[in-house]
Amino acid sequence: MxxxxxxxxxxxxxxxxxxxxxxxxxxxxxxSWLVVIVVLFLLVEFPRGVLVDGGQATSPIHTFKWRQFIDNIHQQLHAWLTGSAGQSVESSTPLRDVLHNVLPSLELLLISFAVVLVMGTAKGLYDGVHTAVRSPGTVLSNGVQWTLEAVPDFTWVMALIALSFWLDQRGRNIHVFFAGSTNFWTGTLVPALILSLLPVMYVARAVRLAVESQFEQQYLTTASAKGIPQGRVVVRHLLPNCYGTIAASLIPVIGMLLSALVVVEFLFARRGIVNGLFQSMGNSGALPVYSPVSTVPSNNPLVMYYNFDPVLCLYYLLVCVLMFALLWLIGRGILRILGFHGQTNPFSARLRNARTASTGPWALTVGAFMLMVLLAAGLFANKLPIPKATAKDLLHFGKSITQVSTPPFPPSPSHWLGTDVEGHDLLSLALHGTLTTFGEVGAAAFLVVAVAALLAFSSSVLELQGLRWIIHMWSTLFTLIPGVIGVLLLINIPQLYWAGVHVLPDHWTWGPIHVWIYFALLCLVECGRVASNLQFHLDAEFHKEYMEAAWVSGNSRIGAFFIHVLRTMLGIAVETLVAEFVRVLVLIAVLGYLQVAIRANWWLSEPPWPAGWHFNQSASDWGALIAANSNYFRAYPWVLFAPILFITWTVIALNLTLTGIQKWLNSEPTRRSASYPLAFRIVSIWIKPEINSSLHLQETNL
The missing domain is CATH 1.20.5 (Single alpha-helices involved in coiled-coils or other helix-helix interfaces)
Incomplete structure (x- = not known):
């Protein structure tokens, strides 16, 4: 007793x-959420400065005063403490404007979240249970998984808008509109399904891995030996052990939904918190917050500064945080009702042998081949039988002399992907921008991973607890707030936007300093999440059982890292670099649609084009090509076909490459390939000579 x-x-x-x-x-x-709110509050209240006539100066004049910053903070805090909603620039009732846009976005997010939980879990269970069975169903499921993971969200949105345009033109008279639709099916359900595509695949993959880890465990063998039907075993025993995986996926899934909401609401012209946030930040349609405008005389340009409404902007950002918290509570509540109380199964199945891995090297081979084809086409673009990038096709004559058309021209045998408004062949422009895009995106991705790796090493290996807290806050900030919103909040600061600008009467261009600022902002947005991920992997390695032998043998934490952990982290770093390349490429494409390009350039147009200032393609990268044509997408959808198709091709190729890398990293090495790689040997010799002798002793014992 x-x-x-x-x-x-x-x-x-x-x-x-x-x-x-x-x-x-x-x-x-x-x-952590409170700290994020404070950071957002300070960022929103940062004074946006005063812009004046730039025609008589070498650059637009902007001012910053600490007194103005403090006054902005004081006024907003006083409005909250006195119970006032604050005075908005556009409206005296900011809360009413915010609530007017919250319900459409909340409806979209709730439908998408429900689809993610149900469809993602069901697909993950099916894939995990049938992982060893090769049937038409599993082949179709895997094909859907690769396709939906590889194709970006904005590709689906633009494809639907182009489809509605095609159905409405050329006498078909089939009116199915997705952009601006108030119909439930086309205006709510279709955007919600597109919003849920990538999160569904994320949950499905996580659940599949959780299900696969349960096989070879005794409780399933016992249940099958008792004659219990497989369906009952899955529902009663296997599914509850996946609740922990679903719970761990809630935060990244909700972050994906909010990030995709930026693209879906904006491109579909749907009323919601994203459009309201863009308007409060000063963005009007696809135009950036700052735009040059013509005056009389026209050689004296002015800067049009759309009003940045700090009250509305702050409320919309707080709504984003509250929606994140609401969806997280709903997800945790559903799991709690189903019986999840925080238990997880600590056991897992053994890794597959590299020789018998289910996928094999085909994914890596196909992905690498697709990348080489694209790079070769970009390298030899001038040799291909297509129009030159500098050539202009200005007039097309019809059957009669009165039938004359001007660019942009739709896709045709002479222009496979059409032309832009200046008559340039879009396929040629995209091909010539391939190498530049890969160089810029690769540099940005490498910068992000390098800085994140240094931060993760300092916080995990050197055990700097203050830095660990900073990384956590950093990652939380840009998880609650999509990266596009973060870049726009920062780039709209006049001191950053106008850095390095050169003003001429008919041409404004930005110098190299703007490129460095652009890359720094991308690094700022992405680095916290990547550092948090690498830090998690480092912590997991240091908590493995074999590390106890390293401590007993007298190794320091740094020595144990270079001897035991570095080999694993090099593979994870390569995997992270490929994944980050995809994220940066998509982020640059979305920012390009908002005319926030790496190299900005405005020019004063002359006949036959409409008079006024237009964003010009100052560089050959795909983001600049999207920025130069985004204003014409609604009327001429084909102007974005070329960069979108090239970005989609690249993302698919990189996802296949990443799949092959992950298979190698998650496979048990064969005896022949169990030696240390050459790169690891070189690093170990350069850093610490005694490490090399330790490796030699270990290999001798093997």
Whole structure:
């Protein structure tokens, strides 16, 4: 009896400790969100400066005063403390404007979130249970997985808009409109499904891995030996052990939904918090917050500065945070109702042997081949039988002399992907921008991973707890707020936007300093998330059982890293670099649609083009090509076909390459390939000579 009472007492202690741990975790999460809100508050209240006539100066004049910054903070805090909603620039009732846009976005997010939880879990269970069976169903499921993961969200949106344009033109008279539609099916359900595509695949892959890890475990073998039907085993035993995986996926899934909401609402011209946020930040349609405008005389340009409404902007950002918290609570509540209380299964199946991996090297081979084809086409673009990038096709004559058409021309045998408004062949422009795009995106991705790796090493290996807290806050900030919103909030600061500008009467261009600022902002947005991910992998490696032998043998934490952990982290770094290349490429494309390009350029047009200032393609990269043609997409959808198709091709190729890399990293090496790689040997010799002798001793023992 005493033994039973002791067990009961110990169980109570464990439950109390578990409750305290949960309360501490919840308190840490709430405190991190509060810190994020404070950072957003300071960023929004940052004075945007005063822009004046730039025609008589070498650059637009902007001012910054700390007194103005402090006054902005004081006024907003006074409005909150006195119970006032604050005075908006556009409206005296900002809360009413925000609530007017919240319900459409909330409806979209709730439908998408439900689709993600149901469809993602169901697909993951099916794929995991049938992972060893090659049938038409599994082949189709895997094909859908690769396709939806590879094709970016904006590709689907633009394809639907182009389809509606094609159905409405050329006498078909089939009126199916997705942009600006108020119909539930085309205006809500279709955007919600597009919004959920990538998150569904993310949850499905996570659940599939969780299901695969349950095989070869005794409880499933016992259940099958008792004659229990497979469906009941899956629902009663296998599915509950996947709840922990689903719970861990909630935060990245909600972050994906909010990031995709930026693209879906904006491109579909749908009323919601994103459009309201863009308007409060000063963005009008696809125009950036700052635009040059013509005056009389026309050689004296002025800067049009759309009003940045700090009250509305702050409220919309707070709504984004609250929606994130609401979806997280709904997801956790559903899992709690289903019986999830925080338990996870710590066991997993053994890794597959590299020789018998299910996918094999085909993914890596196909992905590398697609990349080489694209790079070769870009390298020899001048040799291909297509129009030159500098050639202009200005007039097309019809059957009669009165039938004359001007660019942009639709796709045709002479222009496979059409022309832009100046008559340039879009396929040729995209091909000539391939090498530039790969260089810029590759440099940005490498910068992000390098800085993130240094931060993760300092916080995990050197155990700098203050830096660990900063990385957590950094990652939380740009998880709650999409990266596009973060870049726009920062780039709209006049001191950043107008850095390095050169003003001429009919031409404004930006110098190299603007390129560095652009890359720095991309690094700022992406670095926290990547550093948090690498830090997690480092912590996991240091908590493995074999590391106890390293401590017993007298190795320091740094020495154990170079001897035992560096080999694994090099592979993870390569995997992260490929994934980050995809993220940066898509982010640059979305920013390009908003005419926030790496190299900005405005020019004063002359006949036959409409008079006024237009964003010009100052560089050959795909983001600049999108920026130069985004204003014409609604009327001429083909003007974005070329860069979107090239970006989609690149993302598919990189995803296939990443799949092959992941298979190699997650496979058990064969005896022949179990030696240390050459790169690791070189690094170890350069850093510490005694490490090399240790490796030689270990290989001798093998």
């Amino acid at each position: 005493a033994y039973t009472q002791s067990n009961i007492a110990n169980t109570g202690v464990v439950q109390t400790a578990g409750g305290r741990f949960k309360m501490r975790a919840l308190a840490a999460r709430v405190s």
